[in-house]
Amino acid sequence: MAITHESVRELFKGLESGDGSAFFEHVADNVDWIVMGTHPLAGHYLSKKAFIEGTFAKLGQVLPNGAQLHTENVIVEGDQAVVELHSLATARNGMRFDNRYCWVVYFQDGLIVRVRAYLDSTMVGRLFEENSIA
Template sequence: MTDVRDDRTRLFGFLRDPATQPQFWARVSDDVYWTVEGTHPLAGRYHGKEAFLDATFRRLAGVLKGGARLEVERIHVDGDVAVAELYSTSTTNEGAPFANRYCWVCRFDGDTIVEVRAYLDSAMVAYAVLRNEAAR
């Protein structure tokens, strides 16, 4: 049987490629509470997986070549909480690296993510989103 840390590492690994991301999102509650910290266009409090995806990943899909791609750097697990340190390997539509780093603090109910607090570089997100959306 897979231990919890291995399971969480495998789960967050699905964020590496938009083709495998549905496997990650399948383990996020439809009723998730997701807070994106910061002062940028994607920051906010979202209730529901679709609201979060519309405001963040789907919006980023329009400004990043091939969409958002996140690699796992570290996973920390304590009880029902997993902290995922991630970094972006995406490129903007302009061809610039979107070298953002993320820290997602995720609370699980069993195997399902029910709450997330996400921290990232606000300036990088604001620049990439606003500049690339304006260019479209």
């Protein structure tokens, strides 16, 4: 299956609509996902389960309505895509969490097998400092 601009945008619609499971159906169980930075979500995750537990589950504890991701731009070359996203979210304490992201996504046989995610580390750090989780 060839990766196209349209197929990548379609895949990311799950994240935009709050249906993370629709997006994660297209992520390999053994995905190699690095969240860059120095903040509570940063790390090298070697499975879909570890990534979700280390990021989305933690965010769910401080963002009652989720991250509300929106795709801004998609660039596709071969089996990889660069996807720029932004979030429009409000934390438990009312803090706006309008972050920007750039994900470099690698596909194999139609599945996402590797991601390098870049975001505003300072904003993520502040989110967790002001909205502590147990």
